[in-house]
Amino acid sequence: MSVGVPPPVPSSPFSPAVQPPSSAAALSTETVTVTIDGRVHQVPKGMNLLEACNQAGCNVPYFCYHPGLTSPAVCRQCLVDVKGSPKPVPSCYTPVTDKMEVTTNSPKVLDVRRQMLEFTLLNHPIDCPICDKAGECTLQKLYFDWDAKLARNDGIKVRKDKVVDVGKNVVLDQERCILCTRCIRVCNEVARSPDLTFVNRGDHEILTTAPGRRLDNPYALNTVDVCPVGALTSKDFRFSMRVWELYTTPSVCTGCATGCNTEIHSSRGRVHRLVPRQNLDVNAFWMCDEGRFTYKELHQGRAVAPRAAGSPADWDSALDDAARRLRSALDAGPQRAGIALSAACTNEDLHAAACLAFDHLGIERVYLTGRPAGWHDDILVSADKNPNTAGARAIAGPKLKSAADLAADIKSGTLGALLAVGDVFDLPADVPLGRVDALVALASHMTAMAEAAHVLLPLSAWAEVDGTITNRQGRVQRLRPAIPPPGDSLPGWEILSHLARKFGAAMELDSARAVFAEAKAKHAFMKDADWGRAHLPVQLRFASSRG
């Protein structure tokens, strides 16, 4: 993934809570010697034995261990033989010590592992065909890899509640739960909201909400991600799509300035869900529920065709009209013309807009718009709901005015012409947009600005384009196209280069990558950024075995 960190880095906005318990930073630099399956390895002192084994390529399975959470050692899948220990030890709970001799594949270990799986499957319902997790289920994967024996027991399974409405976004099936406690730890350690607990004992033990609470914390859907089976499912995603049919594209959440790394899961031109992708420097393994739902905007209220003077137009005549209106306004008085840059646009779109407005048209009024600020916390969510404020500020330069200034200038009539690049959501409803003589809007959604514009040029959105955005840390992160853009919409840099041609200005922009290279050469904050590798969408069924 592309990463460029400009100096000076703002102080880290993250609490230690989202940092994994044994992340590299927490480990000592001292190393110890450990023998794993007959081969000698040097690992940091105090490292978790399970991580040491898997780092050595020995493939120790687990349900309850999670690299972002503490280890309770309840699932007993990661048992290994340690020389000198009378019985197998849970490797996720054992720190590596010097001269330790470990066997991960002795007959005893394999047998214990298989027996634990058989035990876990004893009361597991036969739900795969109707279970949302099927296809990315850890229980399926571990059974296939480590057990692969047919049932020896045909007794009656213990029945529990199958549809428990535990929270706004999550449904619980208590029968499927294998009691690994991952969800409880996510609530306690990541969301810092102890909403879930176990009650009862033995095969009557169930997961439930703690007394007087519901699973309504802003990070509740992370419990669905970490659930190794289909016990916790997302109300939004459940029964909408079989996971193995989905194609995955690495991307970045555009819901706020944090820029959590995500995977877009899409199929046949529709995004079905966003899930977090590991990046220890940004979001570790997590993302907020609000960010997951940002995909819905891709399929709602989109601007799909160019419009000029209130009626549909083809691209060429719409661009002609836009250029004519802006030109006559600029001729009347260049100081009355302005450009509004949305902080939701990519660095590439903003760079192209800045080139056109500043270098070719001589516009001096520049406003920063986007989405209005919102709630925040000290875990992941930022008050700035725009994904690329840092990039917009750096590209637009010091003269940047605010959305409030834009509203005031329109009201007072000082703004005669406006080129709005990207969606503008933060203007008050009472701003008289009709006072602007020439209003040209590049918009992906039908905002008030797009409705009022004399010329509307439809913009492709974040899941449909190649490009980069800059998060609040100053990291330049890459967006990749997962689905085709709707209607006739185009990426912003492409629209702007067509528009420039109508003004007789030559901006030689022929791909997002070329614009990126040009912007990188020009702007200091992008100097360490890297475009990254090409990525072909992979169907989840073939994206190695998930779960």
Place this chain on the structure above:
Amino acid sequence: MAAPSSTETETAGPRRVVLGVQEALDLDAPDLPSEPMPLNMGPSHPAMHGTVRMVLEVEGEKITTADVQIGYLHRCFEKESEHATWTQIFPYTDRLNYVSPMLNNVGYAMAVEKLLGIDRRIPERAQFIRVLIGEISRITDHMTCLGAGAMELGAFTPFLYLLKAREWLYELLEELSGARLTHSYVRIGGLTHDLTDDFVPRLRDIINRMRGVLVDCDKLLTRNRIFRDRMDGIGIISKEDAMAWGLTGPVGRSTGLAYDVRKDHPYLVYDRFDFDVPVGSVGDNFDRYAVRLEEIQQSMRILEQAMDKLPAGPFTLDDPRIALPPKSETYNSIEAMIAHFKIIMDGIHVPAGEVYSFTEGGNGELGFYIVSDGTGRPWKCRVRPPCVPAVAILGKVLPGLFIADIVPTFGMMNMIGGECDR
């Protein structure tokens, strides 16, 4: 199977035997002046099995050059296979040599089993059944070739007799697999299900009736003057050429090259059966006819021995990672449900590596070269189709022959478009 002794004319090119009526015609026809003429035969031609195009240059009736162009039935078998799970490829293999689909099923399954390292663990009953269905397919393959070949030379009766007998076998396989032609009966690790209860008695009955049909056809064709005139000494291939061009199967054996994968590299349980490998001595069309006719007899011998020795036992491997568990288990236990789900949705996990596995197909050595990257689908699945060399050598065999000789020569090569073009 030497060509019968008769008068021979001194013509350039391959040895040509002229008998009776033909000889009289030759004597009557003076050498008329002729100039080279391009002649296009196919891709759609009544005497062509499948779609294939021959661009000929002829002088009068005599062929001077022949350019045989294949590929009209290309279906992207190999590319499609890269996007299907290991099990989903079986229906594609049915459509390779579509007159002997079971042989393709078996050949493909054995290649994947070799890569999985389970080729020695396939239950004995499954191996015997694979031999049974494979030899039935070989008989249907040869019957189609002989019947169609005779029909194209005007002998319609043997064609109807042979296809009648072929239909008995197709009906048997249909009862077994549910499909007359596209059986998809074999699975990695074994078979989809066991033989039907009356399979063995029905097959014995069919073999008895087939013997009569074969006697009839033998009488109608083997000493038929018209048939022999068109077959003897036409399209001769030397043993050296057969080796140089990679000819296998009945075409290769007609030249005297006694190569049969079942004998030379025994697989399944072929080493437990007593059977002969017939070879020709001249390498002409008649030898190819005679080799196939005899191979039907040998296949029937194998069938009878396999039915006698057919052991009881499981029909598929007992490993839920490879073979689907029984449906009763799948619907009633979570273990079998997961195994079923993983095999169907993700595919069998075949370890990374490459393998070449070959069996005796209807037309010769049917090879599968498979590369796995460790996922549920092949990274590459290449087929060595045995009839490609046989079609390739036509460009060498045809020049010097007459246009009318193309029909029996091409017919006896037994090009199957589905296999040749894939």
